[in-house]
Amino acid sequence: MMRALGLTTLCLLFLLVPPATAMGKDVDWKATVSEAVDTLQNYLRFDTTNPPGDVTEAADFLQKVLEKEGITVTRYEAAPGKINLLARLKGTGKAKPILLLHHMDVVPADASRWDGVDPFGGEMKEGHIWGRGAIDMKGTGVLQLYAFLTLARQKVSLDRDVIFMAVNDEEIGGTMGTRYMLDHHYNELDPEYVLDEGGFGSREIFVDGKLVFGISVAEKRALWLRLTAHGTAGHGSQPHDQNPNDTLMRALNRLFSSPFPTIPNPVLNALESQLGPLAPNRFTNAIRQTTISLTSLRSGVGDPPKANVIPSLATATLDARLLPGMDAEAFLAKVQSRLGDEIDVEVIHPASQSIVTPHDTAMYRALSGAITRHHPDATVVPMIIPYGTDSRMFRLRGAKCYGILPLLLSTELATSIHGDAERIPVDQFETGIRIYYESLVEAAAR
Ligand SMILES: [Zn+2]
The missing domain is CATH 3.40.630.10 (Zn peptidases)
Incomplete structure (x- = not known):
């Protein structure tokens, strides 16, 4: 026994x-x-x-x-x-x-x-x-x-x-x-x-x-965008309402004026229910939501750009990172609607499948x-x-x-x-x- x-x-x-x-x-x-x-x-x-x-x-x-x-x-x-x-x-x-x-x-x-x-x-x-x-x-x-x-x-x-x-x-x-x-x-x-x-x-x-x-x-999915604002060139001494820099600035302000709608995510929910509130820092901020970084702004005439010339073009690039499960098309439509019709949006890196x-x-x-x-x-x-x-x-x-x-x-x-x-x-x-x-x-x- x-x-x-x-x-x-x-x-x-x-x-x-x-x-x-x-x-x-x-x-x-x-x-x-x-x-x-x-x-x-x-x-x-x-x-x-x-x-x-x-x-x-x-x-x-x-x-x-x-x-x-x-x-x-x-x-x-x-x-x-x-x-x-x-x-x-x-x-x-x-x-x-x-x-x-x-x-x-x-x-x-x-x-x-x-x-x-x-x-x-x-x-x-x-x-x-x-x-x-x-x-x-x-x-x-x-x-x-x-x-x-x-x-x-x-x-x-x-x-x-x-x-x-x-x-x-x-x-x-x-x-x-x-x-x-x-x-x-x-x-x-x-x-x-x-x-x-x-x-x-x-x-x-x-x-x-x-x-x-x-x-x-x-992992989050990268979606890279190039924004272009068109306008009319002119002398810096006489401001007018077709300045593409102004158009781009206003559009970017609208884009970043409020956070992007988020969707429930099971991984995130499990993480937060196990850990409680996360420490506030840029890492936890990034894993919790879809984010956009403004990564470049380019404009001006000449290099270095002339200070007294209003250009006819202004561009910006955005690095968006989408949470898994987020619909990339719907997100893009939201971005375009906030930017408005004056801004051309070109996808330079599409979001992959999640x-x-x-x-x-x-x-x-x-x-x-x-x-x-x-x-x-x-x-x-x-x-x-x-x-x-x-x-x-x-x-x-x-x-x-x-x-x-x-x-x-x-x-x-x-x-x-x-x-x-x-x-x-x-x-x-x-x-x-x-x-x-x-x-x-x-x-x-x-
Ligand atoms: Zn590595």
Whole structure:
């Protein structure tokens, strides 16, 4: 009887708690972290600024790290210097793959504004690794890489393939990167799940003083517009009522005079009902509603424009970001009606289709479970992100995509992305790698 009870308890425990080996209890995490730190410092030293976005050396470097472990790497060269890399840990094929996705290219950095730090130096300073791409997205890629390598080293047997993919070109739209891979090699990927950038953890950005991890399940859609006002040229000494600058100014005032009508959004509703009122900042403002930024105003005759000439043309560009589910045509009609007939509106980038990944899935539960094991006080929520990622293309192909950097970011760190002091905190590397690793074990191990 005692023995039977013991066995039952043991079996139950085995079912509820993943085995210690698989969960990495016997992994030398200190050594893994020190390798990951070294790898990221070196990875950041390859200048993969896009444009031009040549990632050859960075791809060579990642390939060497993987091949040193006996892992086969496949390279896909969309164009000279435009390389995509793929490595795979084979599973039994019982379920479709999980794809770890990151991009090797980075946005430009103005070195003169980096306060004595070389954006391509991979320097360690004050507990952080500094450099363009430290978070977006080489740092995220390195955390994924060491979770992937740990799966290989631990010889975790898998029920599905786990794929590590490094792409180029994300920062300028992904044509040579994810778009190329989807158009030419989708059958080699065909993932059920994609883990990408997007969400993160923070104690201040979502709700001040409350630890929240947001996992992105959808993104807002960019709709870019060019506005043109026509008028009659003339001498600045004699104002008249056909000045296109006046027309454009009045139209823009009407456009921004009141907020845009919003529509109920299930992701947002879930987020707000779980968290209560969000902290007031530009991030939470952007994830809650459709927004428009006035991004350029152009007018005048000559360069520099003559101060005494009324021009015949004035233009502006708008960057609108629509919440998923918002009807782009109806939104555009609203914009046009506020601007009035005097303004020509041209769509220069149409809003793509919006897909929301469900969060009632094994992968989401695995991520959420791993996060709360390492951060017991954390609330994990699905969220919409205000920026675009390569996930939008995978979602259109039916993959379930989750964007998560499993680290805590302060407002300062989060705003360093694309900014002048991008850096990633090293003391969170172990939890970051382990959250990815444990999630993969839970969602992919046999
Ligand atoms: Zn990115």
